Amino acid sequence: MKIENALNWLDERLGIDAAFALAKKKEVPLHRHSIWYYFGGMTLFLFIVQVTTGILLLLYYRPSAETAFESVQFIVTEVEFGWLIRSVHSWSANLMILALFIHMFSVFFMSGFRPPREITWVTGVLLLFICIFFGFSGYLLPWNKLAYFATKVGTEIAGVVPVVGRFMLRFLRGGDEVTGATLTRFFGFHVAILPAATTLILGIHLLLVQMHGMSVPPSMEDKPQRKMKFFPNFMLRDLIGWILAIGVLAALAAIFPWELGEKADPFAPAPEGIKPEWYFLFMFQTLKYIPAKILAFDGEVLGVLAFGLGGFVWLLIPFINRPTSSPRIKLAVFLFGIFVVAFIVVMTIVGFLA
Amino acid sequence: MKQQLKNFRDLTPKRRRVLLTALSVVLVLGGVALFASTVRTSAQKKNSCIECHTKLDGPLGEPARLFANDIHKERGLACNDCHGGNPLADDKVAAKSASSGYLGKPKPIDIPSFCGKCHSDASVMKRFNPTLRVDQVQEYYTSVHGNRLKNGDQKVATCASCHGIHGIRPPSDPASTVNALNVAETCGKCHGSADYMQGYQIAHDQYEKYKTSVHAKAIYEKHDLSAPTCNDCHGNHGAVPPGLTSVANVCGQCHGRQSTLFQNSPHKSPFEKANAGECIRCHSNHGIVPPTDEMAGTGPQSVCITCHTNDKGFAAAQQIEEKLGGLTASIHGANQILERAERAGMEVSRPKFELRDALDGLTQARVLVHTASLEELEKAIGPSMEIAGKSYKAGESAFSELNFRRGGLAVSLVFILFLAVLVYLKIKQIEQRDGAVSET
Numbered sequence: 001m002k003i004e005n006a007l008n009w010l011d012e013r014l015g016i017d018a019a020f021a022l023a024k025k026k027e028v029p030l031h032r033h034s035i036w037y038y039f040g041g042m043t044l045f046l047f048i049v050q051v052t053t054g055i056l057l058l059l060y061y062r063p064s065a066e067t068a069f070e071s072v073q074f075i076v077t078e079v080e081f082g083w084l085i086r087s088v089h090s091w092s093a094n095l096m097i098l099a100l101f102i103h104m105f106s107v108f109f110m111s112g113f114r115p116p117r118e119i120t121w122v123t124g125v126l127l128l129f130i131c132i133f134f135g136f137s138g139y140l141l142p143w144n145k146l147a148y149f150a151t152k153v154g155t156e157i158a159g160v161v162p163v164v165g166r167f168m169l170r171f172l173r174g175g176d177e178v179t180g181a182t183l184t185r186f187f188g189f190h191v192a193i194l195p196a197a198t199t200l201i202l203g204i205h206l207l208l209v210q211m212h213g214m215s216v217p218p219s220m221e222d223k224p225q226r227k228m229k230f231f232p233n234f235m236l237r238d239l240i241g242w243i244l245a246i247g248v249l250a251a252l253a254a255i256f257p258w259e260l261g262e263k264a265d266p267f268a269p270a271p272e273g274i275k276p277e278w279y280f281l282f283m284f285q286t287l288k289y290i291p292a293k294i295l296a297f298d299g300e301v302l303g304v305l306a307f308g309l310g311g312f313v314w315l316l317i318p319f320i321n322r323p324t325s326s327p328r329i330k331l332a333v334f335l336f337g338i339f340v341v342a343f344i345v346v347m348t349i350v351g352f353l354a
Numbered sequence: 355m356k357q358q359l360k361n362f363r364d365l366t367p368k369r370r371r372v373l374l375t376a377l378s379v380v381l382v383l384g385g386v387a388l389f390a391s392t393v394r395t396s397a398q399k400k401n402s403c404i405e406c407h408t409k410l411d412g413p414l415g416e417p418a419r420l421f422a423n424d425i426h427k428e429r430g431l432a433c434n435d436c437h438g439g440n441p442l443a444d445d446k447v448a449a450k451s452a453s454s455g456y457l458g459k460p461k462p463i464d465i466p467s468f469c470g471k472c473h474s475d476a477s478v479m480k481r482f483n484p485t486l487r488v489d490q491v492q493e494y495y496t497s498v499h500g501n502r503l504k505n506g507d508q509k510v511a512t513c514a515s516c517h518g519i520h521g522i523r524p525p526s527d528p529a530s531t532v533n534a535l536n537v538a539e540t541c542g543k544c545h546g547s548a549d550y551m552q553g554y555q556i557a558h559d560q561y562e563k564y565k566t567s568v569h570a571k572a573i574y575e576k577h578d579l580s581a582p583t584c585n586d587c588h589g590n591h592g593a594v595p596p597g598l599t600s601v602a603n604v605c606g607q608c609h610g611r612q613s614t615l616f617q618n619s620p621h622k623s624p625f626e627k628a629n630a631g632e633c634i635r636c637h638s639n640h641g642i643v644p645p646t647d648e649m650a651g652t653g654p655q656s657v658c659i660t661c662h663t664n665d666k667g668f669a670a671a672q673q674i675e676e677k678l679g680g681l682t683a684s685i686h687g688a689n690q691i692l693e694r695a696e697r698a699g700m701e702v703s704r705p706k707f708e709l710r711d712a713l714d715g716l717t718q719a720r721v722l723v724h725t726a727s728l729e730e731l732e733k734a735i736g737p738s739m740e741i742a743g744k745s746y747k748a749g750e751s752a753f754s755e756l757n758f759r760r761g762g763l764a765v766s767l768v769f770i771l772f773l774a775v776l777v778y779l780k781i782k783q784i785e786q787r788d789g790a791v792s793e794t
Contacts (some may be wrong), residue, residue: 004574027792032790042384073701073703073704076701077701077704084759091429102523122454143570172469197412224793225793226792226793227791227793228790228791228792229792232781233781233784233785233790236777236780236781236784237781239777240777240778240781242584243770243773243774243777244770244774245769246770247766247771247774250763250766250767250770251763251767252761254760254762255699255760255763256699257700259699260701260703262703264428
């Protein structure tokens, strides 16, 4: 009786009955590609893990060149279950980017960006860029040797962009070199600016998903539509995935704890065979293969510009491949997607083996 | 131009004469200056010695070819600055005439004074290299080489034997025969040759032994030019073998602490009495190998047992070896367990860092062996053993933490799977009751 009263009280103020009614009405299409729908929810779940573990790490982390490494060392050696929180944060970041890639390419190949979902696609791609920047900025925060040199190389690559490169390099580093100022700045990006941007864009993205519902692939549109209730049927299936994800994260953290390495030393030589995180590897490897000069132009500049252009084209996919577009354009966009996946996979493997 | 001519014509005759005279003076002076500078330039470039000798084969042509890369040439000196003669003369007889001060090739006995003409004259050397010492010749005559030369032995080394003759490079140049990288080979050319050294009644295996030494490895393998080569112990221009009593001073130039500890040790007096050569008695001289802990013990590699047998020193040597061995083993054990923990993914960088203090202590203890005092040795060994013990315990804790994590993981995974199964059963229950799929 008391619970019913409390629910009535809440409903009068928040309209939770309407929300429940909306959730009950929501349905998920069922077809042979339905499995891919789970990756959006998985990405969101891993993002929540990131936020939670990130907040816990903030209780002990101290963002300065003098204290950052020592504070992470303290977290993983002295703080109760600090090792678990730190390892889960690092592993979850990587699994989140993996889930995000899978989610994005599944949406692409199921043409989920078709009207009226263009803005859902654009916000999704923006979230990918933000997550990658989350990874890049978070990588430096332990202030270890590998992170220091990876940031140095990464910001140098940003610095080769014509016209704005020099500004970008100085803006990212907070000066000409990677120093304590860079660490403080990256910390600011990682815990304030990027979360704020994510909240805004993710909010729009989720709202649009609720508004438009799940997209059905064009090949399935003409067939009889089978559907499953989102709540509780699909939601509980999502929950199984999330519970198992917690198990995977716990296993990874316990069996392969995320390494801390050695404290960064700006005067030490760069370690041999330095490589960025796996999601940057395809770009890093490609830039290594590009010749120093292509005609009269600097090869590295052309490479960076090509990646920038590629990202921009990817963002605009819904406006290039419209329902009214010719079959030739649709085929070209599809082949472009295949090429992008193949390119990322091959260059990442080559990068690992090199 | 027409206007200027008109202006000239308009001048009074007197003014025209003054102007023409001034113009003529300027032209004549300019011409003379130009001629003088041309003559000087050709005089500077002219060097008939090089012109002729480069055309010659064999030993007569070699000096001219080598001189192209000589430090003296770089400093603007020419053949006649050392050998006399007239490099402007094209005729061989005129170029080498007595009136031109021609000296020719000096005999070995004359070489020190030949080079010393400039190298012993501070006012001359200031023009080229103010930091270079000017007492090399004086020092040379204090050396065994210099003394023997004075007594007529023309086989001994003179300036040219070590520095080369016409392709002389400064010692800082790696191509120089007296650069730290090349000194041993340069000395070894004579001192390593049994034939050449015949009659001198000294060994000729120094170079071969030196090549096996820890010093040679430092120079040739690690490119550590601060490591000693021949001249660092024997001197260069005043080269003499250090006497047995001064060996410790020579070694002490670099190994200062060991030398001081030895000088104050109970070994000092008996070594002196036995004329035992201090450092070299245990470490040898040219073929010095890296010291080992076994050298301080009583085993087959021990140097202590050459003097001590069944006495107090023998027992002390045994204890020294045990203490050093014990600390080495403790550090090794701690390092191994920490390495294993690190490979298992545990964070052990702090105890690993602290273990470096124990290693420093071991190094310190090895140096303190020169005191021959167990009490002194213990001052370094004791604290280091404690650090190594703490590091080992940190490794053990890392492994118990690892086991705890694995156990915790197993329990968590069982719980997680149980939870997943429960949710699955709930789905089944809901879908059996309400149906799973709706069709449109």
